[in-house]
Amino acid sequence: MSAGDPVNYGEAIREGFVYLLETYPEVFCIGQGLWSPWYVGNTMTDLDQLFGRDRIIDTPVSELACTGAAIGASLFGYRPIVVHPRMDFMVLAADQIINQAAKWSHMLGGQASPAVTIRSIINRGGEQGAQHSQALHSWFAHIPGLRVVMPTTVQDARDLLISSVLCDDPVMYIDDRWLYERTAVLPAVTERPLEDEGPKILRHGQDITVVGVGHSTWLSEQAAQHLEEEQISVEVIDVRVLNPFRSDIICESVKRTGKLCVIDGGWRTAGMGGEIIAAVVENIESGVLKASPVRVTLPDAPVPTSKALEDGYYPSVNDVIDAAKKLVRHG
Amino acid sequence: MRRDSDLGGLADPGRFSEPLEIAGNDAGTLLEYLRSMQLIRCAEELIGEMVTEGVAKTPCHLGIGQEAVAVGVASGLNATDRVFGNHRSHSQFLALGGDVYSLIAEVLGKADGASNGMGGSMHLYGASVGFQGSVPLVGATIPIAVGAALAAKMGGGQEVAVAFFGDGACEEGVFHESLNLASVYELPILFVVENNLFSSHLDIQLRQPSDSVARFAEAHRIQSRIVDGNDVVRVSAAAGELISRARAGGGPGFLEAVTYRLRGHVGPNEDIDVGVHRKMQDVNAWKQRCPIKRLHAAMAGAGLITPDEFDEQSRGVMSEVRSAVDRARAAPYPDKSTLLDLVYSTRARA
Ligand SMILES: Cc1ncc(C[n+]2csc(CCOP(=O)(O)OP(=O)(O)O)c2C)c(N)n1
Numbered sequence A: 001m002s003a004g005d006p007v008n009y010g011e012a013i014r015e016g017f018v019y020l021l022e023t024y025p026e027v028f029c030i031g032q033g034l035w036s037p038w039y040v041g042n043t044m045t046d047l048d049q050l051f052g053r054d055r056i057i058d059t060p061v062s063e064l065a066c067t068g069a070a071i072g073a074s075l076f077g078y079r080p081i082v083v084h085p086r087m088d089f090m091v092l093a094a095d096q097i098i099n100q101a102a103k104w105s106h107m108l109g110g111q112a113s114p115a116v117t118i119r120s121i122i123n124r125g126g127e128q129g130a131q132h133s134q135a136l137h138s139w140f141a142h143i144p145g146l147r148v149v150m151p152t153t154v155q156d157a158r159d160l161l162i163s164s165v166l167c168d169d170p171v172m173y174i175d176d177r178w179l180y181e182r183t184a185v186l187p188a189v190t191e192r193p194l195e196d197e198g199p200k201i202l203r204h205g206q207d208i209t210v211v212g213v214g215h216s217t218w219l220s221e222q223a224a225q226h227l228e229e230e231q232i233s234v235e236v237i238d239v240r241v242l243n244p245f246r247s248d249i250i251c252e253s254v255k256r257t258g259k260l261c262v263i264d265g266g267w268r269t270a271g272m273g274g275e276i277i278a279a280v281v282e283n284i285e286s287g288v289l290k291a292s293p294v295r296v297t298l299p300d301a302p303v304p305t306s307k308a309l310e311d312g313y314y315p316s317v318n319d320v321i322d323a324a325k326k327l328v329r330h331g
Numbered sequence B: 001m002r003r004d005s006d007l008g009g010l011a012d013p014g015r016f017s018e019p020l021e022i023a024g025n026d027a028g029t030l031l032e033y034l035r036s037m038q039l040i041r042c043a044e045e046l047i048g049e050m051v052t053e054g055v056a057k058t059p060c061h062l063g064i065g066q067e068a069v070a071v072g073v074a075s076g077l078n079a080t081d082r083v084f085g086n087h088r089s090h091s092q093f094l095a096l097g098g099d100v101y102s103l104i105a106e107v108l109g110k111a112d113g114a115s116n117g118m119g120g121s122m123h124l125y126g127a128s129v130g131f132q133g134s135v136p137l138v139g140a141t142i143p144i145a146v147g148a149a150l151a152a153k154m155g156g157g158q159e160v161a162v163a164f165f166g167d168g169a170c171e172e173g174v175f176h177e178s179l180n181l182a183s184v185y186e187l188p189i190l191f192v193v194e195n196n197l198f199s200s201h202l203d204i205q206l207r208q209p210s211d212s213v214a215r216f217a218e219a220h221r222i223q224s225r226i227v228d229g230n231d232v233v234r235v236s237a238a239a240g241e242l243i244s245r246a247r248a249g250g251g252p253g254f255l256e257a258v259t260y261r262l263r264g265h266v267g268p269n270e271d272i273d274v275g276v277h278r279k280m281q282d283v284n285a286w287k288q289r290c291p292i293k294r295l296h297a298a299m300a301g302a303g304l305i306t307p308d309e310f311d312e313q314s315r316g317v318m319s320e321v322r323s324a325v326d327r328a329r330a331a332p333y334p335d336k337s338t339l340l341d342l343v344y345s346t347r348a349r350a
């Protein structure tokens, strides 16, 4: 592959890993399946061959200890990346992420900070069911001290990984298998501090603001394209950084459009979708909104396996189109 | 023999391919073992075909080659016992007497399935035969089985709990916590490890300092047995002894059954999962240790089954499974309302 060729989202993640491992000897990766080509898609192919199995560590089935070990190593000069090939498995590491890493700096007086990146993958569909399909980003975004990022674009897949690993705080980086086929031509890497990153307008429009997180943003971009044909002009904003969450760009957009629709691939109750709407409502003058905000989310039920129920469970491009149209025309 | 193997010959693919030692075993029981293993093998082979065909989409982890563990353990259990499984549990469900039609319907996500079509291959339920649930998060049902044993002890009954899991699950913290609890409270539980020497692509020798997991039982002062998991007679004897002990109030038992899966980690392919260390040559050698073949050879050698009887039994099993597949394929999907109706128990009961 030469510079200028398009790469897909999965390859872009791999480019991020290669950049980090080549540039920073203190970076290493630890997690399940890192020597197997099928655990993490095409995102880490042959890294063990390129950088050695001392730096790309495939582990026993021990999520909690591996996460804790990465946190420990991060306190001694390393920048480890823990990989949980499925977000559901990462739940077993919750104590180390939530009670330890996220609080370490604060509870010890700001004198030590775990510069650890915890990568987890959302891997949905295919009748995998309740324990193999969850998108728990909202749950983790609730935790002060834990930065949470979700790349949607191919460039962010690479660049947010790099920013996450170079950040001195614990960061959860969440990618989504349903984005792996997106392609783009990427510029050369420029390192950017994660602290400077936040929501971004991916597409300008006047009639409605549609906000997405992760894969939902891609659905929103596709919906916006269709809606343009129906003379509806959609502004699409990608949240990118869920915690700490900054709402200013979204609020500015809503002031222009007067309408807000949020798309979130997580559950409805106490989710990121609700958080985004609340932040906007709190921060704009009453009267700016020309209609009640709307959110498109999962139904509040575990993921079913049966095809009959799985079809229709996840928000689709059509769901976004319908919600946006309704809001613009009748809202 | 592999270097550094604490299991010795049991982990050696070149050993234990001769007919089983069956002297002293009742012919009817042996015939039942054979039939049960054939049924499991046949069901999983047909499930595998449906995966290849694209009809079964839910991930299916086949235990082809490991049938003797479930059948041997089940021989010591009854329907009031409390059995829990993992991602590779078709064999346990069927060995306990679970209905093959409801298994296949579940794999196809149909309303008649063992879990009403809500779970698929990785989430099975068959309480009427003692199968209290299987789930794919590694290690998850081990403490739940401990709780089932705690309830049995509190209730003063004779029930025993059983947790089936793999060698990989022994790497999760909750496994160790569970063994400790079971031991310190002297609970009526049998931990059954199907040690197939692999966790997906990784050889146990790359994951643990020993390839034998019974050492953990010893650390928690739990009675343990290590057996050839492809020998249904030995599995049955060892499990039976530990189950009887637990039932009589003697506390937990731990059975390490050494075995090997003949298919990939997930799905029907006979591949090696791009395994780190798993070789086709080993897979082929383990085929010679096939638990069905070895029991059949022993029974044929002892004159307990004629070629005609064996053919007839095989055909009977095949037609039973085929008709289950046909029915399951034609069966309806769950009603859309179940998505929300089953989230909370009150709604399910209403
Ligand atoms: C908590 C958790 N971590 C990781 C996985 C991914 N996973 C599924 S099956 C499996 C292998 C487990 O190996 P073992 O317990 O030996 O069972 P086997 O597959 O060999 O039957 C792994 C790692 C999972 N399902 N759950």
Ligand SMILES: [Mg+2]
Pocket: B166, B167, B168, B194, B195, B196, B197, B198, B199, B200
């Ligand atoms: Mg195993």
